[in-house]
Amino acid sequence: MQYLDNLLLNTDSYKASHWLQYPPGTDATFFYVESRGGLYDRTLFFGLQAMLKDYLARPITHADIDAARDLFAAHGEPFNEAGWRYIVDAHGGLLPVRIRAVPEGTVVPVHNALMTIESTDPQAFWVPSYLETLLLRIWYPVTVATTSWHAKQTIRRFLERTSDDPEGQLPFKLHDFGSRGVSSLESAAIGGAAHLVNFLGTDTVSALLFARAFYHEPVAGYSIPAAEHSTITSWGRDNEVEAYRNMLARFATPGAVVAVVSDSYDIYHAITQHWGTTLRQQVIDSGATVVIRPDSGDPVTVVLQCLQLLDDAFGHAVNSKGYKVLNHVRVIQGDGVNPTSIGDILACITAAGYAADNVAFGMGGALLQRLDRDTQKFALKCSAARVDGNWIDVYKDPVTDSGKQSKRGRMRLLRHREYGQFRTVPIPAEAESLAAVALPLGYEDAMLTVWENGRLLQDDTFADIRSRADAARL
Template identity: 55%
Template sequence: MNMILNTDSYKYSHFAQYPPETAAISAYIESRPGGRHDHVLFFGLQMFLKEYLTRRITAADIDEADELVSAHGLPFNRDGWELLVSRHGGSLPLSIEALPEGSVVPVGTPLVQIRNTDPDFFWLPTFIETALLRAVWYPSTVATVSFHVRRIITEALERSCDDHTDVLPFRLHDFGARGATSLEQAGLGGVAHLVSFMGTDTVSGLVYARKYYAEPMAGFSIPAAEHSTMTAWGEEREAEAYENMIENFGGDGKMVAVVSDSYDLYRAVSEIWGKELRSKVEQMGGTLVVRPDSGDPAVVPIDTVDMLGGIFGYTTNAKGYKVLNPAVRVIQGDGVTPDTIKIILDRLMGRGWSAENIAFGMGAGLLQKVNRDTLRFAMKANARLDTSGNWTGIHKDPKTDPGKASKRYRQAVIMQDGAPVAVPLKELGERANLMQPVWEDGKLLRDWTFAEIRQRAAGEI
């Protein structure tokens, strides 16, 4: 938690690399065009501000960093850090502005902008690039992936479901905690997913929503079986294992999920659920969610819906699509990605079934199979203030890769023709700037609630 050590090695020599007349450096974060999606859902900065930037630098932090960095073979700016402690009490003299969290904007739109507020600390904004960029790119990328899946599922539900208001929030469930690299990653990614959906098994996501966004309960789950609890009964007692799930967790309006492929999924559906336990399923007054967990994800879950329809019956909705008996549904949690979700839904509807018959659980595809290049996130310096009080625009424009060109001058974001657009701050005029101050000199200036963020992402505010 020593912020002096929360950076890259080469950053330690940068304090001596800027022009001597530098008084401030401005830098911004964006998702550059050319990544997986054309829009980004901005989320997660507030967690970093509350957890990391509220921590003041201490003399002990300086001593620890001095010893490590010097032994590492790099110069250490001890005078600068000691001045920060003596003059600012260890708080970082920084001003950060950002779009409201939950904003969905075209890639290439500045999301965050930072500058120093004390001229002696012109080196500080880019010093924290490593930590700040990481704090933004990961939760924003997960939130964007989840948001994109919501669009895929929404399109399918609008086509095949009479009323998807209560159905949509629980169509994508977060199964990713065990595949994350750490508890913190699971929390950051888990809460990012919950911006668009309300189904999760990642408990740390709930904790982060409560801790950083004042949300008492951001998501929900149901009792569910795993292979160990089913195979512990032995194959010869498979039906007893399923019956135990119904008796313990089924009931009036309740849902219970049972993984059914420990031995033979099709036999389990046709013989156990379809014959031995059929009456119990029909009479329990709740919903059995059958979970296939192996095989071709583009085939097996659709077969399962077909089989359940043949056993338990179905109705046809006003849009002409079949809807399973409310006593049964399916969840697919194996091999799930945004691409496979679309394939499954298209094939399911192609067989005449409404998209409401199936839900999805995504693990590694949601929290782990992303990186900074998924949405081409970058933080770049865009302006320098000199000691005479003049701002000068700075940028990069590599001829070998024009896609890495950065924005020049301090930026603002305005609404133009109904869409957010970046403009140089000096050209803002009387137009409203969507970038808002969120942090200054150790103080949090905006504290977004999770409810506000969800509404904004849904286009409700």
């Protein structure tokens, strides 16, 4: 949206006055981002590279400054016009900041620094604070990727116990249905791509464009022909079986997968009479896998009942682990799906002897929208400032809420080379640079400098990120 393209206006109103609020003699600041806890005990880092390319790569101009100056004057806020003009004249409009972060796709326990932001020009010490509003939005792709990753661990656990091909099955077990349930096209793109770090199934087209634009991925996800209620009910209740027959005629070819929502009237009648009797031989002869989609009722009980009825009609094979795998048909559950219900459904069907192979999931609002910054308690805070040549700790420690205590001083994130544990550790106040600080025995720096003074220093592919995320296990 072109009217939102001015980086100087991609902030909160009160940020415009903050350059006047630091102590005299301040010439550098240091900020960090962390998850202070939340629903999950670890997060999957994703989305920073896109944010940097999309927002920080374009130099600001004197025209941007003119527009921001005029708007803030009318809005009632002071504006650092001279400071911004200095950045255009001295730095070509590229912001003098350094951003270090864990590689995208890394899974890190909460309460650790995930990225740091620091000023690199004494005359622009105030810039990291100005960017807080923009950069803290990293909470959204990280939280979506984290939700998706934890769901993946649940599904993986059941597949490993009940499937002959757990890793082959896993990438398509959770499909993104969330595009229509988010607040904007941009949210769909960002959140949809975050999900695709973990899975290959999506109906969110904008996520494909996002991964292509920012992560060098030609096609990040895949889908299949699928019916919706309107395409079934437009045939009328008396012709329901004809709607299903049409789906088979149009899409059911050898090796294909086609999904058909079947609960428009009576899901159990649709399975026993239409799919299991009238169309049974056509399904078998097609050579396709037909995926029946219930879309109402209690997900745990309905999925199991659908599997049992499909089993009666099409039969099953027993795999090497002793679990039943249906012939020709599967079930996808897309209603009432969240990380908890996924586990409940899989626990129910596997207890009844059915392999996790038989079920896939579609997740919409619970994946891309039913979350916020507090889901993982994300915060971006100033932790150090250099005043009169000396680094001082900057922190908050409210007596009314110990959970909002912030970290102090400059910091870095370390990882143990052998055991993989993460530690956020302080950088001594007297240290001029990270290179001057020795690492503890057995540890390596878990962060990379990804952005410095307008230059992107790390440019990951989507495949790189997926590989890191998949290597992490609960």
